[in-house]
Amino acid sequence: EIVLTQSPGTLSLSPGESATLSCRASQTVSSSFLAWYQHKPGQAPRLLIYGASSRATGVPDRFTGSGSGSGTDFTLTISRLEPEDFAVYYCQQFGTSRYIFGRGTKLEI
């Protein structure tokens, strides 16, 4: 079974800085099935990126997903951090009729 490893576990940055979040798959996966979500306490998870690099509706262009074709390494980059960006971020992969989530990266101020 595919395992998604997210790093770092926690990332401490300041508003205005840039964040780079990593998602590594234990085996080659299709970028078509790779998505990123933002989750804040008490709120619904929010889709940010799908197909590894396509932004969801309403997501600012400060959020960029990379990784294409088939591979094991995917990245979410958030530039010019805003106070509302501090949250937990999950990558997700679809495989063998099920979804798999990474353990998340907590982005903290």
Place this chain on the structure above:
Amino acid sequence: QVQLVESGGGLVKPGGSLRLSCAASGFSLSDHYMGWVRQAPGKGLEWVSSLSSTTNYPNYADSVKGRFTIFRDNAKNSLYLEMNSLRPEDSAVYYCARDKREKNHIYYMDVWGKGTTVTVSS
């Protein structure tokens, strides 16, 4: 406005049962795959189950297979999760989500509810 609202969570004893509901508005639930995702206290997101829009064929995580049943009522535009033989480790916030599966094989969950809390404890 596209929206999902979950209900039905609560406190239940180990071995007990609970049915969660998810009411959809702003879109027809029957046109989409739908799913459930949960988050246990202090843990990350865990996919629980998804239901096909065309065949009504369900898929389940190994952790709930044989105990949980996902189904929909198109007339009520609602999705359900019937949970039996509940265990303390099933305690979590349960989210309903629209499971988007595009024809070019791009899959993701694009609409989420705010969740309903299930606590399994004696």
